[in-house]
Amino acid sequence: MPVLDPISHALAAVVAGAHSGLTALGADPSAGTTWLLCIATVVAVVRLALLPLVVRGVRQAHAAARARPHLRKITERYRDRKDAESLRKMMAERRLVAAEHGVSRLGCLPLLLQLPIWLALYHLVADVAAGTPVGAMDAGLAASLGGATVLGVSLAGRGYLGAGGTHLAVVAGLAAVTAVVGYVTQRYLVATNVVTADLPEAVVSAQQLMPGVAAVGILGAGGVVPVALLAYWLINALWTLAQSAVVWRWFPTPGSPAALRQAA
Incomplete structure (x- = not known):
């Protein structure tokens, strides 16, 4: 996926850097355990980078939970009022409650921002394991990972x-x-x-x-x-x-x- 190439190349640099670091510490560059540690490293880097979005998601879940009883009361109050003016007032009151409790109108945007990263990481691991070079994971490193074994x-x-x-x-x-x-x-x-x-x-x-x-x-x-x-x-x-x-x-x-x- 060309649109994901910048992310895939950045992640490939993390994997290649982890491999270089582990090799410098004496790890066998072609061993399966070395490559598993490289995969674990890129998972840790990605998850730590996404931690602010996780924290934001938790805060939004709490804010939505605090606002829910108030939003329910507004809905009940306007249940039988279907005219345009009543609907306008209801939406205005709901926005006020949401703002008061800190509920973002961006909704699931933090989750959507994570999807390109997960897709890029998926394609990176799949492509390199198949022997296809990606960014810093050149042909030699891709061949090394493809030839590595774990428990045979x-x-x-x-x-x-x-x-x-x-x-x-x-x-x-x-x-x-x-x-x-x-x-x-x-x-x-x-x-x-x-x-x-x-x-x-x-x-x-x-x-x-x-x-x-x-x-x-x-x-x-x-x-x-x-x-x-x-x-x-x-x-x-x-x-x-x-x-x-x-x-x-x-x-x-x-x-x-x-x-x-x-x-x-």
Whole structure:
């Protein structure tokens, strides 16, 4: 994706820099563990860079939760008034309440800003694992990563079958652990930190299904993506688990099951 090239090249520089640093410290430049540490480094750099957006997202969730009861009262007060003037007044009152509690009209913009980075990182790992140079990850480094192995399994290898029992065990293990970590994060940390009282039943049902759907998706993707990308997904999922646990424990959304649990 040419539009993502500047981001991909910046991330490639991080991976190449991590590889150079680890090699300078005595790590084997072609070892699978060295490349796994490089992948972990780029995950850490990206997640730390995105931390301000995460903090903003948590603050916005709290602001929206504080404003929700007041917005509900306004909606109830204007429920049977459908004329243009009443609708104008209702929207003006809602904007006033939102401003009073610090609810941003930008909504999910912080999440949208993260998507190009995740897409660029996905393509970077997938392309380099396939031997395609990207920015600072030149042909030599791409070939090194593509030829690296972990437990005898190539980081460039794909699919569950066709490469022996060890390959199957490693790929299935990475996919299964990633799926479980993602399911636990979404089902027990993220979902319980969301206020669903005012949401339509269909939306609540969809939210309850998403952790399982995402887990099945990871298991399916495990059969087609490179092992290096599975390793990236697992490392990223573990970071998300830890980050979500911190928010769930110390910064729960007011009115959510997580907040009620902490107050009990």
